[in-house]
Amino acid sequence: MVSLQYPFEQSPPPGTTMEVSPGVRWLRMPLPLALDHINLYLLRDDDGWWIVDTGIGGGKTQELWEQIFANELDGLPIKAVLSTHMHPDHVGQAGWLCERFRVPFYMTRAEFYAARVMSEMPDGLSWTSEQYMRRHGTAEAHIERMRSSKMRMSSMVEPLPMAYRRLRAGQRLRIGGHDWKIMVGEGHSPEHACLYCAELGVLLSGDQVIAGITPNVSVMPTEPEANPMADWLQTLKPFGDLPEDTLVLPAHRLPFYGLRQRVSDIIEHHEDHMVALEKACQRPQLLSDLLPVLFKRELDPSQITMAQGECVAHLHLLMERGLIARELGEDGLYRFRTTDPDIADKHTSPGYQGDDSPHMV
Numbered sequence: 534m535v536s537l538q539y540p541f542e543q544s545p546p547p548g549t550t551m552e553v554s555p556g557v558r559w560l561r562m563p564l565p566l567a568l569d570h571i572n573l574y575l576l577r578d579d580d581g582w583w584i585v586d587t588g589i590g591g592g593k594t595q596e597l598w599e600q601i602f603a604n605e606l607d608g609l610p611i612k613a614v615l616s617t618h619m620h621p622d623h624v625g626q627a628g629w630l631c632e633r634f635r636v637p638f639y640m641t642r643a644e645f646y647a648a649r650v651m652s653e654m655p656d657g658l659s660w661t662s663e664q665y666m667r668r669h670g671t672a673e674a675h676i677e678r679m680r681s682s683k684m685r686m687s688s689m690v691e692p693l694p695m696a697y698r699r700l701r702a703g704q705r706l707r708i709g710g711h712d713w714k715i716m717v718g719e720g721h722s723p724e725h726a727c728l729y730c731a732e733l734g735v736l737l738s739g740d741q742v743i744a745g746i747t748p749n750v751s752v753m754p755t756e757p758e759a760n761p762m763a764d765w766l767q768t769l770k771p772f773g774d775l776p777e778d779t780l781v782l783p784a785h786r787l788p789f790y791g792l793r794q795r796v797s798d799i800i801e802h803h804e805d806h807m808v809a810l811e812k813a814c815q816r817p818q819l820l821s822d823l824l825p826v827l828f829k830r831e832l833d834p835s836q837i838t839m840a841q842g843e844c845v846a847h848l849h850l851l852m853e854r855g856l857i858a859r860e861l862g863e864d865g866l867y868r869f870r871t872t873d874p875d876i877a878d879k880h881t882s883p884g885y886q887g888d889d890s891p892h893m894v
């Protein structure tokens with residue numbers, strides 16, 4: 534097995550940038566999460582800079598952006614803002630940036646509308662969300678916590694841009710004399726855009742491909758019967774066909790070489806999760822019985838929703854494959870049971886251990 538290579542050992546200090554490929558600059562912004570940073574990128578065009586991803590909302594990120602504007606742009610203006618997807622660390626300052634510079638905002642259609650809707654969700658819990666959580670055996674205390682939660686998207690993003698320019702899979706953006714092709718991944722978010730430049734051999738991968746952590750792929754209460762793991766695995770595969778010497782510039786952790794290896798490791802990781810779940814379901818299981826199969830560490834309250842969502846995502850794909858059956862008991866709880874005639878012959882890969890806990894990206 535080939536391991537990944539990390540060409541840059543140090544990330545740029547806050548408020549500064551580092552050139553990682555001709556015309557491509559890397560910068561970091563802080564996040565108030567266990568994963569304490571996001572990587573953002575600047576692409577130099579002939580007449581200004583494109584910003585790729587924007588940081589979470591709030592004054593701290595804006596102060597750091599001011600330092601970047603003052604010192605790092607070589608006298609050129611900002612000419613466009615692009616967000617790979619709708620999560621607050623990526624889209625949090627998009628509205629602020631686009632207002633400030635009166636520049637266009639680029640995003641895929643599903644991400645733009647999902648961001649607009651999710652940032653305007655009302656307080657409280659819908660009956661559909663409550664039903665989803667109850668059927669999956671969520672503890673009453675956690676349901677109450679979610680009912681009064683203030684972790685809404687609107688508290689983490691500046692008011693979003695009111696208009697956008699649509700990115701589509703396969704489209705090419707001409708930036709700095711190079712073509713950047715839009716590649717779309719689904720499953721982590723609805724229509725996540727990555728930018729690939731064949732001439733530079735660079736992939737801006739967003740949250741799609743990250744070294745060391747797999748992004749959260751969750752069934753959310755807003756679409757309780759979704760099958761995001763199927764979308765995730767299917768749309769991830771083409772990234773494994775890009776050239777082996779592609780420099781991957783992800784939204785978290787360090788840039789790396791080893792894209793093909795990383796893609797096949799991520800796919801194997803999820804397939805292993807599914808084998809482990811199948812094995813655990815040889816007798817009917819509640820979701821709460823299955824969380825320790827995937828996550829080895831005790832989950833703190835902030836991780837429960839993601840852990841449940843990710844576990845359900847694996848179960849839904851197994852259901853679609855006809856390998857797991859789900860039944861709603863008279864007690865109102867779902868139970869999952871293996872229906873796979875070949876389960877005795879299936880094994881997880883050598884060294885598979887599950888995850889410590891779900892990743893907050």
Ligand SMILES: [Zn+2]
Pocket residue numbers: 618620721722740748894
């Ligand atoms: Zn994300």
